[in-house]
Amino acid sequence: MNTQITRQFHLYISKPTRKRTLLEQYRHWRAVKKPPYKHVVQIGDPVLRMVCKEIPRNEITSSKVQSLVQRLTNVMRRKGLTSLSAPQIGVPLRMFTAEQMDHHLKSIPQEEINKLGMAPFELKVLINPKLQIVDETLIEEGEMCYSVHNYHAVVKRHKAVQIDAFNAKGEPCKWFAQDWQARIAQHEFDHMDGVLFVDRMDSRTLTDSMWKMYNDQGKLYW
Numbered sequence: 001m002n003t004q005i006t007r008q009f010h011l012y013i014s015k016p017t018r019k020r021t022l023l024e025q026y027r028h029w030r031a032v033k034k035p036p037y038k039h040v041v042q043i044g045d046p047v048l049r050m051v052c053k054e055i056p057r058n059e060i061t062s063s064k065v066q067s068l069v070q071r072l073t074n075v076m077r078r079k080g081l082t083s084l085s086a087p088q089i090g091v092p093l094r095m096f097t098a099e100q101m102d103h104h105l106k107s108i109p110q111e112e113i114n115k116l117g118m119a120p121f122e123l124k125v126l127i128n129p130k131l132q133i134v135d136e137t138l139i140e141e142g143e144m145c146y147s148v149h150n151y152h153a154v155v156k157r158h159k160a161v162q163i164d165a166f167n168a169k170g171e172p173c174k175w176f177a178q179d180w181q182a183r184i185a186q187h188e189f190d191h192m193d194g195v196l197f198v199d200r201m202d203s204r205t206l207t208d209s210m211w212k213m214y215n216d217q218g219k220l221y222w
């Protein structure tokens with residue numbers, strides 16, 4: 001690797017020389033340092049590129065897997081996300097959660113909801129998911145991922161898919177997902193094999209969600 005680049009990287013990873021503020025100190029003390037994390041890992045973390053392992057069916061009800069389900073659900077809700085996969089909290093196991101609450105949709109204009117085919121749905125815990133394409137029609141829409149924070153891009157996804165998995169009780173379950181739900185299902189299923197939306201995006205549509213603000217403020221936030 002080019003030395004200059006290495007130096008730049010070093011700048012990013014080296015510890016700040018100034019003293020931490022009280023808030024930073026508190027966050028540092030409170031942060032969970034080992035997976036499953038209470039934060040969402042970011043692109044560049046090798047765990048996001050791993051092919052995740054299946055969870056043996058007889059271990060689904062074990063306290064270890066159950067606490068992972070709880071942590072994943074909590075982090076998803078606390079961050080206000082619609083879905084989250086286990087590798088995103090640092091655990092390379094085949095599991096993801098999804099939930100579309102009514103109040104998520106309240107902040108989205110009705111036109112957008114209709115166009116994207118969004119609808120609320122209850123919490124789903126999907127373990128060892130298998131994906132089947134039901135409608136091959138490709139739909140182009142903007143997509144984002146909390147592990148590629150602040151960026152979005154256009155990604156083509158199939159219109160309808162079916163997920164066959166096990167729920168948190170270890171029982172077989174199905175999720176027939178179409179439109180926006182199909183996008184969520186395909187996005188999260190990709191995380192099981194270390195694939196991110198940036199691998200599938202139309203790269204010329206990659207957008208920093210804050211780009212306008214940088215111009216308004218005349219600066220970056222770092």
Ligand code: CO
Nearest residue numbers: 144145146147
């Ligand atoms: Co994601």
